Amino acid sequence: MSYKIGLVGKPSVGKSSFFNAATMNDVPEGAYPFTTIDPSVGEAYVRVDCAAPEFDETCTPSVGYCDDGTRFVPAKLVDVAGLIPGAHEGKGLGNQFLTDLNEADVLVHVVDFSGETDIEGEATEGHDPREDIDFLEDELDMWYLDVLEKGLERYRSGYNGEEKHVEEDLAEQMSAFKTNKDEIKQVVLGLGLSLDPDEWEREDKEAIAREIRKRTKPMLIAANKMDKPAAQENFAEITADSDYDHLTFVPASAHAEKALKKAAEGGVVDYEPGAADFDIVGDVSNEQEEGLEQIREFIDAYGGAGVQQSLEAALFDVMGAIAVFPGSANGKSDAEGVFRDCFVLPEGSTTEDFAYHLHSDIGDGLLHGIDCRSKRQVGSDHELEHRDVVEIVTTG
Numbered sequence: 001m002s003y004k005i006g007l008v009g010k011p012s013v014g015k016s017s018f019f020n021a022a023t024m025n026d027v028p029e030g031a032y033p034f035t036t037i038d039p040s041v042g043e044a045y046v047r048v049d050c051a052a053p054e055f056d057e058t059c060t061p062s063v064g065y066c067d068d069g070t071r072f073v074p075a076k077l078v079d080v081a082g083l084i085p086g087a088h089e090g091k092g093l094g095n096q097f098l099t100d101l102n103e104a105d106v107l108v109h110v111v112d113f114s115g116e117t118d119i120e121g122e123a124t125e126g127h128d129p130r131e132d133i134d135f136l137e138d139e140l141d142m143w144y145l146d147v148l149e150k151g152l153e154r155y156r157s158g159y160n161g162e163e164k165h166v167e168e169d170l171a172e173q174m175s176a177f178k179t180n181k182d183e184i185k186q187v188v189l190g191l192g193l194s195l196d197p198d199e200w201e202r203e204d205k206e207a208i209a210r211e212i213r214k215r216t217k218p219m220l221i222a223a224n225k226m227d228k229p230a231a232q233e234n235f236a237e238i239t240a241d242s243d244y245d246h247l248t249f250v251p252a253s254a255h256a257e258k259a260l261k262k263a264a265e266g267g268v269v270d271y272e273p274g275a276a277d278f279d280i281v282g283d284v285s286n287e288q289e290e291g292l293e294q295i296r297e298f299i300d301a302y303g304g305a306g307v308q309q310s311l312e313a314a315l316f317d318v319m320g321a322i323a324v325f326p327g328s329a330n331g332k333s334d335a336e337g338v339f340r341d342c343f344v345l346p347e348g349s350t351t352e353d354f355a356y357h358l359h360s361d362i363g364d365g366l367l368h369g370i371d372c373r374s375k376r377q378v379g380s381d382h383e384l385e386h387r388d389v390v391e392i393v394t395t396g
């Protein structure tokens, strides 16, 4: 199982360009709204510092790859159509297509920071990206509200007489969002509401939808098109605006990332995805060199092209996920290789969660874990940390 990251945003912000840069796919990109209609799913990677060098080992990854001590762990990326204000009333392509994001664990909201596209994705000048940030959450909430309303219909259509629990019907209807009846009950009670939906006003339902959306779709903002000066100005202004302090922004240029990866494929540069620098190793024309030097200046100033950084911040910062390596405390490698796996687990995962992630039999037979760095025993309820290397000891 790998994590799923969804790309959202109004049309023409560069979702598909970001998707192509991250996954090296070739889905259509265009400077007009609704270039994308059907969704695409591709394989992207998140970087994790490999633990193998600390143990004087060379890893042999079973999935993804390792480049000079940097592990590239697969994560699924989903590109969908653009969303515009009023989508829940059918504007643009509506919001039905968002069901393609049902199973996304986290969203990256791609925003055109250059201000050169209006709220519907048409070319303009001087548009304030703050408007885009504000409307998108509302549209996502309306999508959740639609599904919540269907859950209420389900609740009301049940037979009379039978004891009904609204959280069960809502959980059933919203199960694709990876929520459950306990969480829904917690949300409803947490808002000071009763579990009788006949007492809910429209704004109560909206509040419930918003809270479930926030919990099940944490979100990060990728400030795209940062290769343009106007975007850099907006970025400085908006990241200094205290109204937006609660959000995580990552400056990005899908164009820069794609150009560098293409140049690397063509043997022109030596570039590791996400790095803040590269070397020119092939023959380049003056024009090409000039373009590359501009990109160099940009990634040097912002610490990278931002595509990798967005995906990693979404998983590891916004969601709080951790990467864990199965290891061997006495340094023995198994026949198939060493440091083959690096698993991404939810925030707060324990030794026991890790054991069950490996296999249900391993979870059932768990005695304890061993932290391979300190060689200390760790209990089954011990909370693991990012980049821990753990051996699981079982009865088997």
Ligand SMILES: Nc1nc2c(ncn2[C@@H]2O[C@H](COP(=O)(O)OP(=O)(O)OP(=O)(O)O)[C@@H](O)[C@H]2O)c(=O)[nH]1
Binding pocket: 009, 010, 011, 012, 013, 014, 015, 016, 017, 018, 028, 029, 030, 031, 032, 033, 034, 035, 036, 037, 080, 081, 082, 083, 121, 224, 225, 226, 227, 228, 252, 253, 254, 255, 256
């Ligand atoms: N300067 C610059 N332009 C970009 C960047 N990323 C995308 N663009 C341009 O923005 C336009 C829209 O790009 P798309 O990737 O098609 O945008 P989208 O969000 O997928 O659009 P829809 O599919 O219509 O929702 C294209 O002309 C891209 O070349 C970037 O990082 N920098």
Ligand SMILES: [Mg+2]
Binding pocket: 015, 016, 017, 028, 029, 035, 036, 080, 081
């Ligand atoms: Mg697109």
